Amino acid sequence: xxxxxxxxxxxxxxxxxxxCAREAVPKYCEDEGVLKKAYLFRGNLMLRSFATDTLFxxxxxxxxxxxxxxxxxxxxxxxxxDLHDIENDMKGRGDVIFTFVRAIGVPEHRAIMExxxxxxxxxxxxxxxxxxxxxxxxxxxPDKYSARLWFCHCKMVADKNQPCKRTYLKQPxxxxxxxxxxxxxEAPLVAEVNLPxxxxxxxxxxxxxxxxxxxxQRETYEHxxxxxxxxxxQLLGRAGVVIVSRxxxxxxxxxxxxxxxxxxxxxxxxNYLVISSVEEIxxxxxxxxxxxxxxVKDEEEENEDLDxxxxxxxxxxxxxxxxxxxxxxVGLIQALTDVSFPAILETIPHVVxxxxxxxxxxxxxxxxxxxxxxxxxxxxxxxxxxxxxxGDWPDVCLNEDVxxxxxxxxxxxxxxxxxxxxxxxxxxxxxxIMLSRIPTPVLLKSIEDVEAYLKGELRSDxxxxxxxxxxxxxxxxxxxxxxxxxxxxYSLRGIVVLRMHIQKDAFYHSQKFGVALPALMFVRDEKSxxxxxxxxxxxxxxxxxxxxxxxxxxxPEATVENFPSYFHPLKPLLMLFIDNGDTKTMKAREELxxxxxxxxxxxxxxxxxxxxxxxxxxxxxxxxLNYLPQLPALVLVQLSSSGHVFVFPEGELIxxxxxxxWLEKIQTGQEVPKNNLQRKEWTPPQATYDFLAIxxxxxxxxxxxxxxxxxxxxxxxxxxxxxxxxxxxxGEEEAQSELAAAxxxxxxxPTPPDKQNKMQHDLHNEL
Numbered sequence: 001x002x003x004x005x006x007x008x009x010x011x012x013x014x015x016x017x018x019x020c021a022r023e024a025v026p027k028y029c030e031d032e033g034v035l036k037k038a039y040l041f042r043g044n045l046m047l048r049s050f051a052t053d054t055l056f057x058x059x060x061x062x063x064x065x066x067x068x069x070x071x072x073x074x075x076x077x078x079x080x081x082d083l084h085d086i087e088n089d090m091k092g093r094g095d096v097i098f099t100f101v102r103a104i105g106v107p108e109h110r111a112i113m114e115x116x117x118x119x120x121x122x123x124x125x126x127x128x129x130x131x132x133x134x135x136x137x138x139x140x141x142p143d144k145y146s147a148r149l150w151f152c153h154c155k156m157v158a159d160k161n162q163p164c165k166r167t168y169l170k171q172p173x174x175x176x177x178x179x180x181x182x183x184x185x186e187a188p189l190v191a192e193v194n195l196p197x198x199x200x201x202x203x204x205x206x207x208x209x210x211x212x213x214x215x216x217q218r219e220t221y222e223h224x225x226x227x228x229x230x231x232x233x234q235l236l237g238r239a240g241v242v243i244v245s246r247x248x249x250x251x252x253x254x255x256x257x258x259x260x261x262x263x264x265x266x267x268x269x270x271n272y273l274v275i276s277s278v279e280e281i282x283x284x285x286x287x288x289x290x291x292x293x294x295x296v297k298d299e300e301e302e303n304e305d306l307d308x309x310x311x312x313x314x315x316x317x318x319x320x321x322x323x324x325x326x327x328x329x330v331g332l333i334q335a336l337t338d339v340s341f342p343a344i345l346e347t348i349p350h351v352v353x354x355x356x357x358x359x360x361x362x363x364x365x366x367x368x369x370x371x372x373x374x375x376x377x378x379x380x381x382x383x384x385x386x387x388x389x390x391g392d393w394p395d396v397c398l399n400e401d402v403x404x405x406x407x408x409x410x411x412x413x414x415x416x417x418x419x420x421x422x423x424x425x426x427x428x429x430x431x432x433i434m435l436s437r438i439p440t441p442v443l444l445k446s447i448e449d450v451e452a453y454l455k456g457e458l459r460s461d462x463x464x465x466x467x468x469x470x471x472x473x474x475x476x477x478x479x480x481x482x483x484x485x486x487x488x489x490y491s492l493r494g495i496v497v498l499r500m501h502i503q504k505d506a507f508y509h510s511q512k513f514g515v516a517l518p519a520l521m522f523v524r525d526e527k528s529x530x531x532x533x534x535x536x537x538x539x540x541x542x543x544x545x546x547x548x549x550x551x552x553x554x555x556p557e558a559t560v561e562n563f564p565s566y567f568h569p570l571k572p573l574l575m576l577f578i579d580n581g582d583t584k585t586m587k588a589r590e591e592l593x594x595x596x597x598x599x600x601x602x603x604x605x606x607x608x609x610x611x612x613x614x615x616x617x618x619x620x621x622x623x624x625l626n627y628l629p630q631l632p633a634l635v636l637v638q639l640s641s642s643g644h645v646f647v648f649p650e651g652e653l654i655x656x657x658x659x660x661x662w663l664e665k666i667q668t669g670q671e672v673p674k675n676n677l678q679r680k681e682w683t684p685p686q687a688t689y690d691f692l693a694i695x696x697x698x699x700x701x702x703x704x705x706x707x708x709x710x711x712x713x714x715x716x717x718x719x720x721x722x723x724x725x726x727x728x729x730x731g732e733e734e735a736q737s738e739l740a741a742a743x744x745x746x747x748x749x750p751t752p753p754d755k756q757n758k759m760q761h762d763l764h765n766e767l
Contacts, residue, residue, distance in 0.1 A: 037049050062113070070113065074126070087152055097152070119182065134148065153166070187204075196248045200213075208265050336396070338396050348382065349382045353409050354387040362405065377433065555593045560616060574604040575606075645675040
């Protein structure tokens with residue numbers, strides 16, 4: 001019952017459990033069969049009681065509840081004559097959706113109930129469980145069907161003596177399949193457009209179904225229209241049919257071409273063919289469908305159809321559903337319950353917990369990486385990787401403020417936790433766990449310790465996870481700044497390990513490196529020298545920003561994992577695309593790396609991408625330019641303003657001087673952009689998946705988006721325990737006491753999640 005509440009809108013159903021031993025409700029608790037019944041109320045009125053053995057799972061509960069609530073919108077028929085009567089009544093007025101299911105409460109019954117919940121005022125829904133009705137529907141073997149759905153086209157029938165045409169759903173009865181089929185059937189039988197075929201976008205294109213283009217002219221329009229309708233009826237649900245004027249064809253298309261055919265699969269090239277009969281067109285589409293179905297037998301032709309209707313809007317979900325047979329090795333990952341969860345936090349110093357649900361595709365995709373990390377860390381005695389299935393233990397997830405899936409938290413010494421916000425991959429998670437175990441900040445006692453730490457002598461055991469050593473340098477009088485540094489260290493725990501030095505001789509380092517205190521000292525890599533920057537804004541936010549900035553390379557290799565860290569929405573993106581390591585390519589990289597040292601290019605985000613390792617780079621380059629240039633290619637993208645895309649002149653040697661001159665020409669308007677990127681809204685990938693909008697059309701305002709109240713917002717991040725537990729012993733008692741006092745201030749200080757710019761979402765999604 002608790003799970004069923006998650007699947008029914010809260011505004012529709014509230015699930016309540018009554019313990020009659022504690023609260024003896026009159027009439028109901030007095031019934032001897034109270035433990036075998038469940039009741040459905042509307043206000044104070046009981047609508048119906050259910051035997052608990054009919055509510056055998058979530059599907060049964062949801063289906064039964066919706067069946068009662070939608071009683072007036074769904075008609076139950078006992079015979080084929082009842083169905084004919086409903087069809088006759090709906091002729092000229094509306095269409096009928098007729099469904100057969102074996103029993104009430106099965107998953108197919110739930111699917112049609114959920115569909116009726118959305119479309120109930122648009123169609124007349126009819127349901128039956130009677131086998132005799134199914135036997136009258138002209139099926140070869142009615143006994144083999146557990147569920148079946150027909151779309152009865154009654155609205156188009158003007159003559160009461162004419163029957164309603166029926167189209168049956170060839171896909172399994174799921175909510176997504178039914179919804180996708182309805183979108184196809186709601187579309188015009190034949191679309192007429194005044195566009196080139198390559199620019200046509202219909203519901204069939206969105207669902208990656210085949211599309212047939214029939215080319216017409218004024219003299220043959222009436223005949224072509226009849227032909228198109230004949231083809232469309234035979235291919236209804238399999239392919240779309242579009243009539244296009246011959247004047248829209250490209251001049252290079254031969255004059256005798258009669259049909260254009262875009263195969264299934266999305267935005268594929270159109271094949272121009274010479275076909276003279278309707279049968280040939282139908283055979284062309286059905287032949288491809290049979291090939292795509294991968295060996296469906298002839299006797300099963302009735303069930304064969306393209307699987308593109310079942311494609312989900314989420315690519316990760318589709319991939320997981322495709323490879324659902326792959327089982328994850330979770331033997332080393334302990335499954336927790338509401339009892340074992342608090343118990344394990346009290347016994348093990350470091351507990352990593354994955355909060356997930358089995359139905360969430362991203363959770364299942366991440367489970368593989370999580371299992372790999374558990375294998376690598378299996379020998380650690382003070383650390384354990386665990387998991388909580390929020391579908392089974394919703395109270396645990398609710399108490400831990402889990403609002404999205406998957407969520408990973410690392411609990412240190414009990415209930416204090418760190419929230420993992422990195423990439424959902426093995427390397428990133430492993431790095432987070434290893435760095436989270438290290439106390440931070442740690443006080444370095446002497447100048448010698450600072451230099452040894454920056455050179456790597458005090459961190460050799462974690463070089464594989466370490467990005468960059470960073471030390472905060474403060475004088476003993478800078479209490480406010482050092483307190484802020486401690487707060488920043490807690491905020492960055494799991495990302496970077498910070499050290500700090502608070503002594504009078506810190507001014508020696510200030511003079512040595514030519515930087516005023518407070519300052520950050522760091523080394524970018526083993527070959528680099530010690531660098532230092534002044535902390536102009538010594539607040540927690542300012543220090544966090546400064547640390548993240550020094551962790552970035554000046555001319556990095558862009559990958560899917562690191563690009564969000566480098567991208568700045570207000571800076572033009574200057575990216576070098578390469579695919580080999582020849583002399584020309586290496587020279588281009590060296591020239592651009594020298595260019596990064598100039599102040600003139602500080603306003604650009606500069607990086608390079610190797611298409612051999614980051615394969616998505618080829619697709620990005622195609623999007624930027626609409627073609628693939630000769631590599632290496634230098635591209636400038638002005639994302640924050642015009643969306644213009646410029647490319648360094650092909651054939652010219654990429655040099656620092658040449659690039660500066662090229663950038664100057666772009667700034668002065670002398671360079672013509674190669675492309676102009678259009679800004680896209682952050683909306684569902686297809687209109688067919690905008691379920692809230694569909695529900696609002698049927699029932700205005702029902703699914704309207706609302707801004708959550710502050711009470712529903714995610715609770716702020718809870719900071720780590722007192723920093724004094726993480727400080728090495730120091731001879732400076734005064735500095736140690738100051739750190740302890742500052743740490744007490746930090747405890748409980750909320751660290752709200754970073755606000756992400758919408759443009760950052762757009763580009764990250766594109767990558």
